[in-house]
Amino acid sequence: MTTAFVTCPLCExxxxxxxxxxxxxxxxxxxxxxxVFSHGYICPKGxxxxxxxxxxxxxxxxxxxxxxxxxxxTWDDAFAEIDARLPRLIAxxxxxxxxxxxxxxxxxxxxxxxxxxxxxxxxxxxNMYTAGTVDQIPKHFSSGYLFGDPLTIPIPDLDRTEHLxxxxxxxxxxxxxxxxxxxxxxxxxGIRRRGGKIVVVDPRRTRTADAADEHHPIRPGTDALLLFxxxxxxxxxxxxxxxxxxxxxxGLDELPALCAPFTPxxxxxxxxxxxxxxxxxxxxxxxxxxxAVYARIGTTTQAFGTLASWLVDVLNVITGNLxxxxxxxFPLAAAGQANAAPGRRRGFVHGRWHSRVRGLPxxxxxxxxxTLADEILTPGDGQVRALITxxxxxxxxxxxxxxxTDAVEQLDFMVSLDVYLNETSRHADVILPGPEPLAxxxxxxxxxxxxxxxxxxxxxxxxxxxxxxxxxTLLRLAGVVTGQGWNADVAAIDDFVAAExxxxxxxxxxxxxxxxxxxxxxxxxxxAGPYELTLADLEAAPHGVDLxxxxxxxxDVLATASGTIELVPDAITADIPRLVAxxxxxxxxxxxxxxxxxxxxNNSWMHNLAPLVRGANRCTAQIHPxxxxxxxxxxxGRALVRTRAGAITVPxxxxxxxxxxxxxxxxGWGHDADGARTGVAAAHAGVNSNLLADDQLLDxxxxxxxxxxxxxxxxxx
Ligand code: SF4
Numbered sequence: 001m002t003t004a005f006v007t008c009p010l011c012e013x014x015x016x017x018x019x020x021x022x023x024x025x026x027x028x029x030x031x032x033x034x035x036v037f038s039h040g041y042i043c044p045k046g047x048x049x050x051x052x053x054x055x056x057x058x059x060x061x062x063x064x065x066x067x068x069x070x071x072x073x074t075w076d077d078a079f080a081e082i083d084a085r086l087p088r089l090i091a092x093x094x095x096x097x098x099x100x101x102x103x104x105x106x107x108x109x110x111x112x113x114x115x116x117x118x119x120x121x122x123x124x125x126x127n128m129y130t131a132g133t134v135d136q137i138p139k140h141f142s143s144g145y146l147f148g149d150p151l152t153i154p155i156p157d158l159d160r161t162e163h164l165x166x167x168x169x170x171x172x173x174x175x176x177x178x179x180x181x182x183x184x185x186x187x188x189x190g191i192r193r194r195g196g197k198i199v200v201v202d203p204r205r206t207r208t209a210d211a212a213d214e215h216h217p218i219r220p221g222t223d224a225l226l227l228f229x230x231x232x233x234x235x236x237x238x239x240x241x242x243x244x245x246x247x248x249x250x251g252l253d254e255l256p257a258l259c260a261p262f263t264p265x266x267x268x269x270x271x272x273x274x275x276x277x278x279x280x281x282x283x284x285x286x287x288x289x290x291x292a293v294y295a296r297i298g299t300t301t302q303a304f305g306t307l308a309s310w311l312v313d314v315l316n317v318i319t320g321n322l323x324x325x326x327x328x329x330f331p332l333a334a335a336g337q338a339n340a341a342p343g344r345r346r347g348f349v350h351g352r353w354h355s356r357v358r359g360l361p362x363x364x365x366x367x368x369x370x371t372l373a374d375e376i377l378t379p380g381d382g383q384v385r386a387l388i389t390x391x392x393x394x395x396x397x398x399x400x401x402x403x404x405t406d407a408v409e410q411l412d413f414m415v416s417l418d419v420y421l422n423e424t425s426r427h428a429d430v431i432l433p434g435p436e437p438l439a440x441x442x443x444x445x446x447x448x449x450x451x452x453x454x455x456x457x458x459x460x461x462x463x464x465x466x467x468x469x470x471x472x473t474l475l476r477l478a479g480v481v482t483g484q485g486w487n488a489d490v491a492a493i494d495d496f497v498a499a500e501x502x503x504x505x506x507x508x509x510x511x512x513x514x515x516x517x518x519x520x521x522x523x524x525x526x527x528a529g530p531y532e533l534t535l536a537d538l539e540a541a542p543h544g545v546d547l548x549x550x551x552x553x554x555x556d557v558l559a560t561a562s563g564t565i566e567l568v569p570d571a572i573t574a575d576i577p578r579l580v581a582x583x584x585x586x587x588x589x590x591x592x593x594x595x596x597x598x599x600x601x602n603n604s605w606m607h608n609l610a611p612l613v614r615g616a617n618r619c620t621a622q623i624h625p626x627x628x629x630x631x632x633x634x635x636x637g638r639a640l641v642r643t644r645a646g647a648i649t650v651p652x653x654x655x656x657x658x659x660x661x662x663x664x665x666x667x668g669w670g671h672d673a674d675g676a677r678t679g680v681a682a683a684h685a686g687v688n689s690n691l692l693a694d695d696q697l698l699d700x701x702x703x704x705x706x707x708x709x710x711x712x713x714x715x716x717x
Contacts, residue, residue, distance in 0.1 A: 103392020168298020221709025290326025
C-alpha cells in the first residue's frame, strides 16, 4: 500500500486529495487534511476518481472507424489514418477548413492547455471554439476592457469580506467558479461568523441561497438591469467612494448619465425585485465595511451577459471595494499569469476576425460555438470540413445540439481526443484516448490565477500508463498538420516549443534540466514567476505551498492603454441601448428556461461513474406549483417542453424553489444516443436540455450562448 497526495483535477476548487494505492489499484481517495488550501475537503466527484480509474468503458486504445464500424487499433495506424486525410484537406481548402473545439476538461489538463494552443497555431485556423462561449467569455471580455487583460479577473476575498452579493452563482454546489475556493461552504460560514451578510440573487432558491441571509428570486436574464439600478442608487444618493482607487479610474463622470434610465422603479417590474428592496441592497452594499459583488454562470450565459459582468465590477469600483482586503481582489499566481509583470500597456481588443456566416466576433481568439454548425453546414470559401475535439462533448453541451449533431455528420473528417466514445466522439473517424487524470502530471495553471488565496501545488502522475500523454498526442497532431508525417518527431517539436517559451521568459531553456513536456514549461514559468519558485520547491511540498492572502495590486496589475481602470469602455457601453429597450418588458405569464448545477455532475462527462448517478433521476424540469397548476402538470408526470430550437419530454418536479415563470432543467444529460459506449450513463440517460437552447439567442457583445432566460412552451406530455 502506498499513499500519495495530489490535487484533484476535476473542477476549479483544486482540493488536495490523499490517494491510497494497492499496487496498481486505487484503494481509497480522501480529502488531504494537510493541504494548505482545502484542509481535507472533498466532494463526491473527487472521491469518484477511483470509479474513473476502474471504468471499463474508458478507452484504452485508439479507435478508427472504417466502413461505419469501429476498430481498436495502434497509435501508428491511427496517426497514419489522420495523416492520409487531414493534410490533404488543409492543402485543398485552407487552414480555416479545420475547426478545433476544446471542452471544459481541457482547462483542468495542463498538457491540453499548453499544447492545445500549439496545435491551434500549427493548423493556423481562425475556427477555434471552446466551452468558454457557453460559459464565462463575457467576464473575460469585460475584464479585458476594464483592466487591460481578459484574465485579470477580480475574485471575491471570501476569507475577509463582510458583505457578499452573489448573482447567478451557486458555489455550494458548483464548488466555486471563476473563484477557486475549496470548501466554499466553510468560507461562506466564516462570513456570517464574522457578523457579515450574504445576499443571493437567483431565480432559484439554491443551496447557497438557503445558506444566505437574503435571497431575491430575480426574473432570469435581468441581472444587468438590477445591477445598473444599484449603480444608479449609489450615484443618486452620493454614496460613491473610490477609496484607494482615486487616481486610478477613468470614465467615472460618464456613469451617472449611463445609469439614469435604470432607476429602481424602472427596473422593478422587469426584474421582479421591488424598488425599495433594490435601494436597501444598494445602501447596504455601499455602507458595508468590506464588500464584494460576485456573479457567475447565470449572469454570463444570458442575453446581457457582458453588461452584467461589467456592472459587477463597476459596483466593486464605485463602492471602493476593488483591490482591497475583503473586497474583490486580483490573485498573483506562481506561474503563467500574464498580469504578473507590471508595465504592460497593450490593452485588449476583440473582433480581430469574424465568423464567416453570421459575422460574430472573435474574443480571445475564439469564435462562439453557437455558430459552429453554421460554419459546417454553409457551403463556400472557408467552410469547416474537418473538426478536432479535445476533451469536449459539444453535441450534448452546446445550444441547438440537434443541429450541431446533424452538422458533424456532414464533415469530411473528424478526430476526437477523448476518454469515452460519447455523444460527440461517436461521429469521429478517429478517437485518440488520453490517460485518466491520475496518470498525468497536474498543475492548475488557470485556476490558481483565480484563487481566493495565492497557492501552488504540483502533482506528479500517480498511476502508470502505457498510453501517450495528451500533450504528446497534440504535438504529434501538430506534426501531421505541418506536413511532418504520421511519425513526426514529438520530442523535437517539444524542444522547439520549450525553447520559444524560455526565450519569451528571458530564460535559458537548460534551466529546466531533463524535464520534458508540461513539466518543463511549468518549470520555466515558475522560475520566471513572481515568487521565483522551482518545480523542485513544489515537489518538496506535497500538500502545496501557501503564498499568502491576496494583496492589493493596482496599479501594477493594470494593462490598459491608459494604465487606469477604464470604467466605461465604448466596446461595452455600445450595448446599453439594447438594455434600455428591455425596460419595457414587464413580467407576464410567459415561461423561461434556466439551467441548474448539481454537486455530483460535471457538465456531461462524469455520468458514466456509478457513484455519481445513483439515486433518483436528477434530470427533471423543476416548476413552481402555481405554474404547474395553471398548465395542468403533476409532480412525477411528464411535460413536453418546446422552444424555437427543439422539443423534449422530461419528468416534472413541482417545487417552490423556482420562482413563478421559470422552469429549470440541468444540462449535460441525454445519454441515449445510438453508437455511444457509456453503459452507466445510458442507464441514467436523462434528456438533453441543449436541444432546447437556441443557437440564435446570444449575448449581444460576445456571442456567448444565452442558456438562461430562453422562452419556452410547456404542456403535459
Ligand atoms: S470540489 Fe472539485 S476539486 Fe474538490 S474534490 Fe470536488 S471535484 Fe475535486
